Amino acid sequence: MKNTLLKIALASTLLTASVTSFNASADGLAGVEGLSGNAAVVSQYFFRGIAQTTTASASGGFDYEKGGFYAGTWAADVQDGIEVDFYAGYGIETESGLSLGAGFTTYQYTGGFDSAYNEINLSAGYGIFSLGYNVGTHEEDKGLGIDEADYDFLSVTVEAESGLYATFGTWGKDFSGDYVEVGYGTSVGGFDLGVALISNDEDLDLETGAGDESLVFSIAASF
Secondary structure: OOHHHOOOOOOOOOOOOOOOOEEEEOHHHHHHOEEEEEEEEOOEEEEOOOOOOOOOOOEEEEEEEOOOOOEEEEEEEEEOEEEEEEEEEEEEEOOOOOEEEEEEEEEOOOOOOOEEEEEEEEEEEEEEEEEEEEEEEEOHHHHHHEEEEEEEEEEEEEOOOOOOOEEEEEEOOOOEEEEEEEEEEEEEEEEEEEEEEEEEEOOOOOOOOEEEEEEEEEEEEEO
């Protein structure tokens, strides 16, 4: 079931399981300050409440950060092909602890099964609470029978220092659907381990159309 909504992946996170990444070398990858890499495997790839695979998925990427500016690329196996994301943005944190960010992400695909998604990403956070708002366009591709569509996505996350977190997300405009995700992430021996329970509604359950709950495991590393 390859509904076009829905081969998207969030470039700014390795996995929907939301494991907490540990710091890469202070010197940076290949001796370049601010440059880092990441690699991960997840038992099933979910993005914003939508299953992107029915099997395990491997992913990896590179990021560069300097003075609040960030840019990077991330790729993942989505069974029908490879998803390749490119993103950039800028973030700040005030003396009071309020964080704000704005950026842009484009999601591209090999395999000829979907067209690109392009979106603006806005975020805010304070203490254990964070808010994300993304607004984007799914590009038209007449050869694939895809019409242009506009969408937005709003998420609210509460994350404790212990590694426990909970997220509620909802799609809007031409897309629809809600989901809840509850999980835990920790670092062990240089690896980030995560587990998450994801519950989506009928609009996001592309397999049965009835809504479902899924348990997802992940392992990731930064370098």
